[in-house]
Amino acid sequence: MAGSKYAYVKNFEIPDPLLPNTYMVLRVDGHGFHRFSESHSFTKPNDQRALELMDAAALAVMQEYRDIVLAFGESDEYSFLFRRSTQLYNRRQSKILSTLVSYFTSCYVMNWSKYFPSTPLEYPPSFDGRIVLYPTEKEVRDYFSWRQADTHINNLYNTLFWALVQQGEMTPADAHATLKGTVSGQKHEMLHSRFGINYNTLSARFRKGSVITRKTVINFIVWIDGLETPESVPSDEPDGLKRKTKPKVTLEISHVDIIGDEFWNKNSDIL
Template sequence: MANSKYEYVKSFEQPDILLPNTWIVVRIDGRGFHKLSDYYAFKKPNDRRALDLMNAAAVEVMNDLPDLCIAYGISDEYSFVFHPSCELFERRNSKLVTTVVSSFTAHYIHQWNSYFSSTPLQPRYLPSFDGRAVIYPNTQILRDYMSWRQVDCHINNLYNTTFWTMVLQGGMNNTDAEQELKGTVSADKNEILFKRFGINYNNELEIYKKGSVVYRQYELQDPNPVQTSVDDDDGSGASSVVPGSKPSRSQQDKLRKLRRKARVVVDHVDIIKDEFWDRRPWILSNAPGKLPIEQ
């Protein structure tokens, strides 16, 4: 490209490369979703259609970006996780965030009619999302972040379930229900649901209590395998990325191709305990596992 006297304006661009060898979480949130959910009459306390639409959009983002290793969603938010070895867009903050946000928004709008066929989108109330990237220095802190979001899911859902049951089934107004719930703990809310309305919170759908976990599915691993021999070839066609090393361009391309072969699944499980991670070591190792036989 030819130089011009105007090219000096490029000097005003600021570098925004995220720290190397750290986990990157791009968290998106719906903008103005209280008004949007009221306008399109989302069901209270949970609208399964809205959650399924969020999950469908998240699955497509995972398919679009094989560098992503896991995502977690509740309500109108989603957290997308890039491995420390990720070099996508040279780890530029703005590029990663805008790509995830725009891709998610595009898929959300594109699939809207599949879940809300009776209420087509209107120009005044189009869904939009914002996002930001946060880096975490090690795996334990990354897992603590994911645990924090799932704990929040439980706390918020128990409150909302109790609140809207008191309003919709108990005939209370919003202010009185909010005032009665002020200062209550989980046991109090469970008691209100069971004694007044015969609702056992434990029987609520897992998607509401635990949120949604999106990841690539490979053969589940035994968390306590019996060590018989050392085998360098796990059959996946790829080796784990050595911590602290920068994968070559060819290595990155190979890993992306392998990840694209795996099916992206949506699960509603406990990600706080070790079992989820131990049985799916490919999520934290960033090395594709063995594809299930049925694939």
């Protein structure tokens, strides 16, 4: 075959399988989103549309990649947890990383105009990604706690910072100086006393980030001819036809605490 004398160059491709039976977390991060958010006039400290667009891209990724069992998003980043035993693309690192980051990006750009109907894209947004392996449940929980704690810390800071700038008419430099060294309690107090903001009543999306889980609902009947009927609908079962219920999986997005035990007890199938 023509070309076969060059095919040896394929031997330079080094295999990159991920260790089996470990939890894989893929984190996608906006690349240069400080500039991107300014170019596209994102609302500060949080832009509801931008967050919803991130959620939409993440939902699409989870719809497409069924081995993802949990996703958590905040700001311009999203983390995806795969079930431990996933064999997606034979666990080849580059293949998984590149394909999913690409798909996420594609969904983000395709859905842009839905969330920003009057703001055309100035230039192509991009995301970087990384895959981290965790051997145990504890580390997985701590990973997601780490991200949600980060959400909290950043959002409290940013909420107060932008209040000082937008309502308090401080310069950004003065606002940073004012916040320097303050602890969490002081920030809550400043928000309340200066701006009448009760932090805990702000949108849970801003304070907790977005959590996507799969919800398994066993409420469908599958007739043996393949037709599906919701279980709740009374039906005349044709004679001689067996029926069985089939689990139906849907995605559910919420803005809840994932640091404490409650979430994990309720979603005990994740780990």
